[in-house]
Amino acid sequence: MIADLEDLLHRCRKSGLRRTKALEVLLATLLKADQPMTLAQLEKSRPLATQCDKATIYRLLHRLADAGMVRRLGLHERAAYFTLVLPDQHRDYLICTECGTIDPIDAPCPVHELENEIRNKTGYQNLYHELEFFGICPKCA
Amino acid sequence: MIADLEDLLHRCRKSGLRRTKALEVLLATLLKADQPMTLAQLEKSRPLATQCDKATIYRLLHRLADAGMVRRLGLHERAAYFTLVLPDQHRDYLICTECGTIDPIDAPCPVHELENEIRNKTGYQNLYHELEFFGICPKCA
DNA sequence: GTAATTGCAAATACTTTGCCACGTA
């Protein structure tokens, strides 16, 4: 099933976050976007833009990341991208180095086996991975 | 075979870059490091520090990236990392989210097949990928 | 009531560029 806003807010409260308007709107925005977003994009998007300050979004994102509900991604841009961590959903991305388009890849991710191997061999904890493909999209080529 | 400095300089000249002291020292530093490095690290490292300016390193890295000899990586930090692109060498990384340690992974990379699939299905050109594992290393745990 | 959260503004950090002098081809 698809996570909904109430689920997310519930998980937030379990992590000790208070239910504020800003939190609700931020989560709703991330959920609706279904794509990694930069702080700048979030700051400009309605209704976030009118609801709260850049610093608030920034701090919420980091609290959410600490709670494991949001992940910060690199995606080859100067700005950081943030995306919701939804249960049993892992996304890899295909990114155009010219226009910056980000496409989620729906093929099954081929690195879980290697991830397990690394977990066992190295003793790293809380292991996860980030896989991005970069290239020039047909439109830009 | 392992690339050496003269190889690299030769490739540079073929791309139209002039052979300057700064270029030599930068390439030698990247080659010796055998690890992605940030601009700040490069700027401080000897003998680069005494040889040239931050802006020079910055511009050289970008020229080298345009020539396909250097790649810019995200690696989950605020600063960009740069690494030499050596023929038939692809590296994935294991990164500690606490202390920032970066370990190259020597296991064979399991995504080339998917990469080919993506190339064929999407028509993206110059496709390459970046794969990073993140976790908490035993020392930090 | 208490502690977390917010807005505003200022401070950092990292990257990028302009301009003129210089060195390579």
Added chain:
DNA sequence: TACGTGGCAAAGTATTTGCAATTAC
């Protein structure tokens, strides 16, 4: 000589923090 390259300094962009006022629990 001509044009790419280098140094220095300033500007640009994104992130991060301090503090007093506010709000959720």
